[in-house]
Amino acid sequence: MGNIESKKQHSKQASEMDKMMKDASHITGGGVLAFITELIKIVLIALAIIIPVRYFLIKPFYVNGASMEPTYQNREYLIIDEISYRFSEPIRGEVVVFKYPEDPSQFFIKRIIGLPNERLVVQDGSVVLYNSQNPNGLTLNEPYLSDNIITVGFSDVKLGKGEYFVLGDNRTASLDSRRFGPLMKDELIGKVWLRGWPLNRIGVLQHYSFGF
Secondary structure, rough: OHHHHHHHHHHHHHHHEEEEEHHHHHHHHHHHHHHHHHHHHHHHHHHHHHHEEEEEEEHEEEEEOOOOOOOOOOOOOOEEOHHHHHHOOOOOEEEEEEEEEOOOOEEEEEEEEOOOOEEEEEEEEEEEOOOOOOOOOOOOOOOOOOOOOOOOOOOOEEEOOOEEEEEEEHHOOOOHHHHHHOEEEHHHHEEEEEEEEOHHHHEEEEOOOOOO
């Protein structure tokens, strides 16, 4: 009898063990499925956030050329803020990206120098602004330019409502408003916000402020 009871006890324990293994297997399977489901949810939520941000709020650009040296170098990777100008006006000194008026397939990067309703004169290597604050003209001090850079050429432009005059920081190697004229606000894609490459120059960018 003792032997039979032992066999019965062993059989009962084996049955309970089988049931536990099945339950454990079920739990494990459910855990993997739940993990995959949650992972899919996270990916979908991330895409729902990233896609609008990528196409409507910020956009990446590579600098192509030397027209903004020394501030921005060739092949630097920049992130552009596309939303700010929907709620505020561009400010003198901000660096902006826009489509080249003579070939919209090309994107240009330049600095805003002249604002709406101002007169701007490029002459004798300098930029002179005429506005309500400076009716007699003010020669612009531009500390972001290299010491050996002068603003070549001649321009005398009266900017209208919503018009902006842009120049590259490398004035001797820049195709800008001296050639193609002023830009309208709605032609500005956005302003430079962050430098993502190279690694030693990564960071949020501060635009030079003239204070007027």
